[in-house]
Amino acid sequence: MDQEDVSLPPLISGVSHNPRKRPRQPRLSSSLSVNSSDPAIFSSDDDPALDNYVEGRQKKKYIGSWYKHDPASSSDSTFGEPTVALGPKPKRTFRRDFDSGVFLGSDGTDSEGVPEVLDNPAKPRLPQVVIPKISPAEQKLRDKIERCLETGDEAIDFWQMDLTELSNDTIALLSQFTHIPKITKDVAFEQKEPELKLYLAQNRLMRLPGALFDVTYLTTLSLRNNKLTDVPPAIGKMSNLQQLNLSQNRIRNFPVELLDLFKANSRLEGLSLFPNPLLLAEQPFESLLDNVGEEPFQVWDGAPWKTTENLPRFLTRRLGRSPVQATESTGKITSAFSIQSIMDTGVVSVEHFFNAKHESHGSPNPSEEPDVAVQQQTASSTRVPSLVEAVMRSAHRTPHLGEMVSYIPDELSHLRALCDRAAVQKDQGGLVCSQCRRAIVTPALEWIEWREIRSFSESTRFGRAGKYRLVPISVRRDEINVPFIHRACSLRCGPQEQHAGWEFPQGTRGRTIGNIFYTGPLPSEEGTPSNQ
Amino acid sequence: MDVQAPSKYVTLISSDGFEFVVLREAAMVSPIVKGMLDPKSQFAEAKHARCVFQEISSIVLDKIVEYFHYWYRYRNSEDVPDMDIPVEICLELLAAADYLGLDHVNLNSK
Ligand SMILES: [Zn+2]
Numbered sequence: 001m002d003q004e005d006v007s008l009p010p011l012i013s014g015v016s017h018n019p020r021k022r023p024r025q026p027r028l029s030s031s032l033s034v035n036s037s038d039p040a041i042f043s044s045d046d047d048p049a050l051d052n053y054v055e056g057r058q059k060k061k062y063i064g065s066w067y068k069h070d071p072a073s074s075s076d077s078t079f080g081e082p083t084v085a086l087g088p089k090p091k092r093t094f095r096r097d098f099d100s101g102v103f104l105g106s107d108g109t110d111s112e113g114v115p116e117v118l119d120n121p122a123k124p125r126l127p128q129v130v131i132p133k134i135s136p137a138e139q140k141l142r143d144k145i146e147r148c149l150e151t152g153d154e155a156i157d158f159w160q161m162d163l164t165e166l167s168n169d170t171i172a173l174l175s176q177f178t179h180i181p182k183i184t185k186d187v188a189f190e191q192k193e194p195e196l197k198l199y200l201a202q203n204r205l206m207r208l209p210g211a212l213f214d215v216t217y218l219t220t221l222s223l224r225n226n227k228l229t230d231v232p233p234a235i236g237k238m239s240n241l242q243q244l245n246l247s248q249n250r251i252r253n254f255p256v257e258l259l260d261l262f263k264a265n266s267r268l269e270g271l272s273l274f275p276n277p278l279l280l281a282e283q284p285f286e287s288l289l290d291n292v293g294e295e296p297f298q299v300w301d302g303a304p305w306k307t308t309e310n311l312p313r314f315l316t317r318r319l320g321r322s323p324v325q326a327t328e329s330t331g332k333i334t335s336a337f338s339i340q341s342i343m344d345t346g347v348v349s350v351e352h353f354f355n356a357k358h359e360s361h362g363s364p365n366p367s368e369e370p371d372v373a374v375q376q377q378t379a380s381s382t383r384v385p386s387l388v389e390a391v392m393r394s395a396h397r398t399p400h401l402g403e404m405v406s407y408i409p410d411e412l413s414h415l416r417a418l419c420d421r422a423a424v425q426k427d428q429g430g431l432v433c434s435q436c437r438r439a440i441v442t443p444a445l446e447w448i449e450w451r452e453i454r455s456f457s458e459s460t461r462f463g464r465a466g467k468y469r470l471v472p473i474s475v476r477r478d479e480i481n482v483p484f485i486h487r488a489c490s491l492r493c494g495p496q497e498q499h500a501g502w503e504f505p506q507g508t509r510g511r512t513i514g515n516i517f518y519t520g521p522l523p524s525e526e527g528t529p530s531n532q
Numbered sequence: 533m534d535v536q537a538p539s540k541y542v543t544l545i546s547s548d549g550f551e552f553v554v555l556r557e558a559a560m561v562s563p564i565v566k567g568m569l570d571p572k573s574q575f576a577e578a579k580h581a582r583c584v585f586q587e588i589s590s591i592v593l594d595k596i597v598e599y600f601h602y603w604y605r606y607r608n609s610e611d612v613p614d615m616d617i618p619v620e621i622c623l624e625l626l627a628a629a630d631y632l633g634l635d636h637v638n639l640n641s642k
Contacts, residue, residue, distance in 0.1 A: 329635040382607045387599045387634035391626045394617035407623055415626055490637075
């Protein structure tokens with residue numbers, strides 16, 4: 001038997017890490033003049049393989065961090081390696097490294113020296129910070145924000161200004177807002193959090209920068225009539241948002257994280273999602289929509305006390321879900337169903353209808369588990385990510401993700417595409433697992449779930465002030481089923497067996513039985529109100 | 533060919549000659565390693581439970597071995613900590629992981 005048969009296909013040589021084969025470049029420590037503090041000095045010991053001793057070894061010493069070295073000429077940057085290795089390997093020349101600290105004439109090159117190399121113009125070794133050019137429209141927005149900052153104006157009106165792109169840098173300016181208290185005579189100095197309002201309606205934005213979702217004090221965000229195709233899941237972080245308008249865009253589905261804005265610790269009151277070209281369910285959810293057009297939701301009038309604390313502002317319920325798309329960590333879809341393939345028609349088949357549930361309740365007490373889901377263990381799965389995904393998550397956490405792309409050789413184009421996608425995602429605030437909320441790069445599973453949303457509003461009709469009703473957020477039939485995209489880190493976070501009853505957002509109280517909403521205990525429990 | 537129980541541990545060898553001893557079951561998460569060490573095969577690798585990776589340096593192979601143990605330890609856990617990967621080796625590790633078929637786990641776990 002030929003034992004050599006078992007040799008594997010070669011790994012792309014461009015990414016091998018072999019410190020012995022790299023060309024040496026003379027370098028100047030010009031970064032000394034750039035950094036105010038002393039740069040770190042580190043050395044690289046070659047491995048003790050035999051040919052080191054044959055060739056003669058020299059300890060290399062580098063100043064500063066690896067990423068400060070110019071990758072194209074650097075011999076120590078990991079990322080620089082593929083670029084170097086792709087072409088013919090330059091012949092190694094035995095020239096002195098001026099920062100090597102070795103001036104002992106061991107290799108007989110004492111006569112050549114510092115002056116010769118100093119002829120090269122000294123270039124700062126810090127990475128060249130390319131200041132991205134911004135459009136005139138975005139510059140106008142920056143000027144506007146700066147003017148608002150100076151005057152303390154919290155409403156930034158930027159309607160119909162031909163804005164096509166919005167960078168993280170521009171949005172980051174908004175984070176500088178601090179409230180300027182109005183000083184009135186005889187009134188105590190009052191400290192109040194700013195309430196920023198950003199009106200970007202009727203522009204041509206196609207995507208949103210991730211920094212937008214970190215502007216803590218944003219209370220109003222209008223993106224009406226833009227060209228958005230996606231809403232990043234990071235939108236769920238905007239817990240101070242009171243008004244959100246996403247109407248008249250090109251949105252096909254919303255991230256399920258949007259529902260975080262309904263939680264008790266969020267402040268959302270007004271939500272506009274329509275019209276948008278949303279994904280439609282192939283099979284109707286008729287049986288669940290019987291009460292549309294009638295009195296939408298009755299409220300039990302007999303509550304012996306009134307409470308408005310922790311009442312939900314929105315209730316949702318699941319109607320059905322699409323088949324599940326499964327993806328390998330490199331981005332290869334392995335399931336028959338793919339979300340991309342249904343984008344043309346915009347119609348998706350419903351694989352699962354959720355079972356109706358007559359009763360449901362919420363609780364402001366987090367320890368009291370709301371009856372949302374029956375946890376289902378999938379025995380043959382694990383939460384451990386693949387190594388490809390683990391590396392990508394790790395790279396995603398560093399500021400160097402964007403640089404990685406340029407060092408991947410052409411032969412590994414699928415990995416380049418993966419890094420490209422990760423960089424775009426990061427720019428928009430990143431993805432999370434919809435179930436466990438872990439930051440992820442490539443969701444193992446994705447599916448569409450349709451939900452009905454109703455807003456919870458105080459009824460003033462028929463003198464019923466203090467009573468509440470649930471109003472559909474749209475009366476159009478095709479806008480009752482709102483598609484949400486779920487992303488899962490692993491099979492364990494995949495679709496669960498869940499009910500179609502009204503789901504109370506985390507931390508909200510109340511109870512529904514059929515079409516009646518109760519703010520307090522049930523009529524049968526009426527005798528013992530626990531005024532809580 | 534001898535029919536004997538496969539060894540509990542296998543040895544993985546980097547391009548620069550470092551040897552890593554790994555629990556066989558942990559290393560099996562890679563379909564490529566699994567194929568190389570399949571006891572039913574006639575490969576020398578399988579016989580001696582040793583795999584040489586001519587294209588993977590010890591720095592990278594060390595991290596791959598760490599991943600094998602990480603997977604083995606947490607494969608049935610609910611709470612899985614993030615693996616810490618230095619940015620300097622991200623690119624090489626990514627290419628090596630892709631090469632070893634470590635781009636999915638759901639089918640391999642038990
Ligand atoms: Zn998860």
